[in-house]
Amino acid sequence: MFTIKKIDDQQLNLELSGKLDTEEMKLALDQFIELADQINQGKMLYRIIDIHLPSLGAILHKFSRLPSLLGLINNFDRITILSDKLWLQQAAEIEGKLFPGLKIKAFNLDQQNEAQAWLNADK
Numbered sequence: 759m760f761t762i763k764k765i766d767d768q769q770l771n772l773e774l775s776g777k778l779d780t781e782e783m784k785l786a787l788d789q790f791i792e793l794a795d796q797i798n799q800g801k802m803l804y805r806i807i808d809i810h811l812p813s814l815g816a817i818l819h820k821f822s823r824l825p826s827l828l829g830l831i832n833n834f835d836r837i838t839i840l841s842d843k844l845w846l847q848q849a850a851e852i853e854g855k856l857f858p859g860l861k862i863k864a865f866n867l868d869q870q871n872e873a874q875a876w877l878n879a880d881k
Contacts, residue, residue, distance in 0.1 A: 759774075759778075759782070760772070760773070760774050760778055760783075760785075760786035762789050762790055762793060764793050765803075767797070768797060768798075768799065768800045768801055769797075769800060769801045769802070769877070770790075770794060770797065770800065770801075770802050770803075771802075771804075772790070772802065772803070772804045772805070773805040773807065774805070774806050774809065775808050775809070776808060776810055777812060778812040778813065778816045779812070779813045779815065779816055780813060780815030780819055782816065783812060783815075783816035783817075783819045783820055784819055787819070787820065787823050787827070790827075790830075791823070794830040794834075795833070797833045798833060799833075799834075799835050800833050800834045800835065801834065801835065801837070801838075801877040801878075802834055802836070802837040802838070803838050803840065803870075803873060803874065803877060804837060804840065805841075805870075806839065806840065806841040806843070807842075807867065809843065809846065831857055831860060832859075834860060835860065835861065836860075836861045836862075836863075836876070836877050837854070837860065837861070837862045837863075838862075838863055838865055838873040838876060838877055839862065839863075839864045839865070840865050840866070840867050840870060840873055841864065841866075841867060842867045847864030847865075847866075848864070850862050850864045863876055
């Protein structure tokens with residue numbers, strides 16, 4: 759399951775759990791693109807729980823939408839990843855180094871308050 763909530767004019771909260779199929783990926787990306795397009799100098803809190811690899815169709819659909827997704831990354835200044843998987847935390851922080859002007863910081867699932875405080879900190 760993939761859910762997206764617009765918290766305010768500058769923040770989206772995303773939650774991913776389980777395995778995504780093609781239809782769920784399509785719906786999630788459509789919603790993300792619509793909401794992220796309205797954000798400027800935004801923040802994202804991304805909770806990843808009990809992650810499983812998406813279906814092949816879902817992966818292919820995401821790759822087909824990659825140009826749109828990469829264009830929207832400039833709408834965000836800070837992203838937090840909440841996960842209990844160390845490899846996801848490390849990958850997220852490495853990814854943050856690939857995008858100038860974007861700060862990505864990973865936290866454990868039980869550190870949501872700390873993650874939100876980091877998102878809200880002065881840049």
